Amino acid sequence: MAQFEKELHDADFYTVLSLLEKEILASGASVELVGTARYDLGDTQVAVRVYDRYFMRNASRASLTLTLVGHGGTVQVSAIGAGGGTGAFTHFDWGTGDAFVQLVKKILSKGPFEGM
Numbered sequence: 001m002a003q004f005e006k007e008l009h010d011a012d013f014y015t016v017l018s019l020l021e022k023e024i025l026a027s028g029a030s031v032e033l034v035g036t037a038r039y040d041l042g043d044t045q046v047a048v049r050v051y052d053r054y055f056m057r058n059a060s061r062a063s064l065t066l067t068l069v070g071h072g073g074t075v076q077v078s079a080i081g082a083g084g085g086t087g088a089f090t091h092f093d094w095g096t097g098d099a100f101v102q103l104v105k106k107i108l109s110k111g112p113f114e115g116m
Contacts, residue, residue, distance in 0.1 A: 001080065002081040002098035003078070003079065003101065004077075004078075004101045004102075004104055004105050005076070005078045005079075006077045006105075007074060007075070007076050008074065008075040008077065008108070009074055010073050011073065011074070011075045012070075012073075012075075013045045013070030013075050014045075016070075017047050019107065020066060021049065023103075023107045024049075024051055025051075028053060030053050030054035030055075031052070031053045032051065032052045033049060033050070033051055035048075035049070036048065036049055036050075043072065044071045045069070045071075046069050047068045048065065048067050048068075049065075049066040050065050050066075051063065051064040051100070053100060055099075061083055062081060062082065062083040062099075063081070063082050064100040064103075065082070067079075080101070081100040081101040
């Protein structure tokens, strides 16, 4: 399991969500959005996205759970990668969960989010 968290200041929740969705889905032909949830709780927005990706190099799948919480110009992003093991009892993932999480880190370190 791999995890990355980042707090963005002076950011628009829907812009961050839209960019992450677009970039993650464009990152590979085998990336699929498999689950979504979105809530507006007063002036707080919450979105959860679950992605699945097939990694041909080790014939396994990995998932990425992306959670965004926005409130008053601050957006908290949490990315958790899991899976990737090739056996029923094997938790060694050859770095596939980490690769998925590093993608989110890369997206948030460029363009409008650089330095946030």
